[in-house]
Amino acid sequence: MFSEVNVRVYENLVSLLLRLGKKEEALEYIERSRSKTLRDTFLKSGITSFDEKTRGLLTLYDELSRKEASINYELVSEKGKPTPNLEKVDNLVKTLAKTRKDFTKVTSKLSTEHPDIYKLLSIQPGTFLDLEKKNKLPSNSVFVEYFITDKQTYIFLMSDKDLIVKRVSVTKEELNNEVSSFREIVQKNKSIPSNAWRDNGSDKYDDNIKPFKDVSIRLYRYLLDPIEDEIKDADIVAIIPFGSLHYLPFNALAKESSDGGLEFFIEKKGLVYLVSTSASYLDLVLRNGKKREIGSVVAFGNPDLGEPELVLPYSEEEVLVIKEMFPNATVFLKRDATKDNFKRSWGKYEIVHLAAHGLIQEDPSILLAPIGSGSLTLTDITGLQPARNTQLVVLSLCDAAIERNGSNPTGAELNSVALAFSSVGASSVIASLWRVDDRATSQLMKKFYRNLKIEGKFNYEALRKAQLDMLKRSDKYSQPFYWAPFVLVGVWE
Template sequence: MALAWALKLNYQTALKYNEKLIASAQNTQFRYKFRQALFESATNLSATGQSQTAFANLEKGLKASIDGNNSNQICNFLNSLLLTSLDKNDVTKANGYLEQLERYDLNNQFTFEITLGKAVIAAYSNQTEIAENHFSDLNKMENFSEFILPRWKIRVAERDKDWEQVIRLNQKVLELTLRDNFRDDLPAVHLDFAKAYFNLNQQDKSLEHLEKSLAIIEEIRASENANLTLGILETYHNAYRLLTQIKSGNPQESFELADFLKARFLKDRISNASIKNESTISPQTRKSIEELSLKFIDDENLADEIGKNEKLVTTKIPELNLKKPDLSELEKVTSLSNTAVISYFFTLDKKLTAFVWENGKQLRKIDLPVSENEIEAIAAKTQNDIKNRVFFKRDGKAIYDKLVKPLALTSKHIIFVPDKSLWKIPFQALSSGGEKYLIEEKLISYAPSVSILLEQLKGAKPDRQTMQAFANSSFETKLLQYVNSEASTVVGIYNGKSIINAAVSDFSRVSDKFDILHFSMHAEVVNDQPLDSFLGFRKIGNDDGRLTVEELLNIKLKRGSLIFLASCDTNNVLSGEGLVSLAWGMMGSGATTVISSQWEANDKSTAIFTKTFYEHYKQGSSSAESLQKASLELIKNKSGNMHEPYYWADFTLNGDFR
């Protein structure tokens, strides 16, 4: 069943069957099936982007296979681990798996795979002659796909920046792709051409292939109800990153392209998610294929004719009609006076660009001298230091000097539109001079994209008068001492009542009835699969109490509502489609202002923070001003030891800041 669903690209269903088979076979005599289920699960996990869990399953399966002394399964697991390590450019691990694979391949069934591993490792280690000899040997061997060698050679050529070689090899891949009618592979092939021509400074040819790549993906997206495979999705984003880079000479167009990429998936959700199915095959071609297919039952000689019609579909390149947002309208929004909007964007070659819009000033595009890898390291260290209470203002100043100071901002309010791991940096805890936190000097808010924020601000200022709070103090082994009193206190400011020990059904029953929804409960992020991240409600019968992001997207919230997620780590980010976990899910379901936490919040300080926020918001302060005042309340609380960023910098306001 798992294989059947995987073939239909319904990987979530396939994974559920994998999990059932793993659980049922693990402690039985059918250990072979257990190991096979782990292998299939790893394949499906990898296809859905859950690389860490996939790798863990492969290692678990390898250990089980060694314990079971099954050499064939051992070699299968080692081969997958070898290729996965090479795909991640981890030569050290790849070498280890290669040595084991050679040791266990007693019947020489994996000679091709072993030689391929040696060739790529040699190439990655700059042993060119050895690599060429191994690739020469591979050309003489039989393998199950003609695509394998040219694709790995392309990886090596890209690593060596031999762009002419990339083009030559990719031409072979294009010919094979067209020959075999693998239309879904064409976007990645054209992207490889685009990257190579870009690096050879042949921008026109690069643009030509980029437009082909994106046009085919848009066509697939329209015809398959937006269910893009992970590979196509990654190609889609990389193509837009390169297109934005190519258009960098025109800051406005480049800015709008970058924002189009950030907004695309969430805007689909907000405007009712599904893209209507559209046929990408002309009526004449479709009719011809249908008639030939019916006749094929009686006449197998029609196979060539069917193939010709399929090739017409494969080779047809649709027109690319981009509908970029018109961000010049920002000037017309009165609530953006004395405001700076900073949209950060990583280019395909991992460089960081900042698009800076300030009211009354010309749009600026500023290239910052920091790489994507450096930002990932800074983000990880910053969160770790904050959690360990060793993040000081001088540390915040060092980051500010890299990311904000070069932008020369003069506005009172800064709206950050981060990209990728920049979402993990709490800009409010940075420092411009090493004496004060940025939140002490500026209003700070965030947005998933500029165009989504623009749409939110075009409407009237929200008048939020009704509130419902939900609390659940225990979930599995997690206990939160202050959440019940927190929920009762904040809802009292609006003369409402909180639901203590709330179940999912309590929320779904009233989800679209209130202007403000407050959640005081445990939350958990699933890093590999953010749509499975959840809020922990009370368990009832067969209901496990988990309200996942995926389930949340099917629940209607009151349009324009404010959501406060006073829970731990509700602001996780997946770079693929710009997902912002539970916070993103709330916005996708109708909320326009979402306050969420970047790490596991302290429930005692959270109770003080939320009370202060709602008191000021009820009195007429904007949501951004109220968040600033709540932060300042804790920063001043030195006697209670709540002045550290750990206690207040976790909360971010996303969306409509009014």
């Protein structure tokens, strides 16, 4: 996986470039570090198209990319000295030119011999700024990309008009700890109605509610306060997280309201997530995302896994409600909810809904029937024939959760699933950031589809309204634990 040495190379170079005001170049190196993390995840998953020759080519690409970044850092640092060593500068310039030439050759070979892998793994050079020149970016949106280092955090704000960079004095270790605390406290509070946000002097408030308020407000102050002026006129905020921020639902970050309660970010803005701002990825999702009327739906629910404790009655009910709202929908339940039926259905429907057990981890899998051979993996997904009609894949997986990756979380688990589906034609994916029980998931999904069908909402609006409806309830389901983890990755219309 992406070693600490490699991480440090990119962190150092990005920080140096930003100090020198070279924000566009810094953004390009951030995207390189993202693509490396994704490649590691796909390689580890054992995708069959990665034979030994291809793996060797990808390894060489990564080695040259890291070497180029390291030499560039040394060169820029030397040039920035009051009295640079001109001989050293000259040697570094020559070495950098040769490394870039070798790097270009490998990149060209990958694009020619393995175009699918080249696009899938965001290797294609270029960033958001290339798309800006093509006027492809929605005018009502702001893209917010985070980059976290050992010393501080950078926030890139990108619109169809400008690129702005903000610096925040919060370290990687501090943010990792805050995100971990947030997730732990959210799960601890899952049985407490949210009308208890205000301080009532009780022990329950001090022990449970106040810790959540404090960590949510702190994270809002670090991550959203610095950009409030820049995003105030945007309808959509597209978040490109970094590291541990992939495990954080930005929709549940909050400011304290005037009456002592909480005002959540979801109450102010529409929110989506993106895998990266590389030109190849954005070309992919923006091309896929031409809005059409919702037509065909296929739904899989409560797969028969042969064990009573694995039965999901509410997921079956969820699928039947979808059938009721979309009478022409095709549904597969229990023994019919198989991987073979999923593969046969792929590409024929605009919405694909999976209500099952699953785990989004280093090697993601969705458990379809039959038990043992029904797991849908990254290999299966990327092996599907590209679909022209699929607008949305909904992973209503009651056991799905992003599993944090040790002390250096990367977020590649969710990104790899979203990127895999987008590579075979899906415009967007809805998934969960932690385990949510069967009943709560079913309730939220019913609201989501009702918003899509009856109110004609866009994907992000339908999900947001469903989450807001749950937030406004007076029972335990108003807690962020039940509605906040569901995120939309990709195209929002």
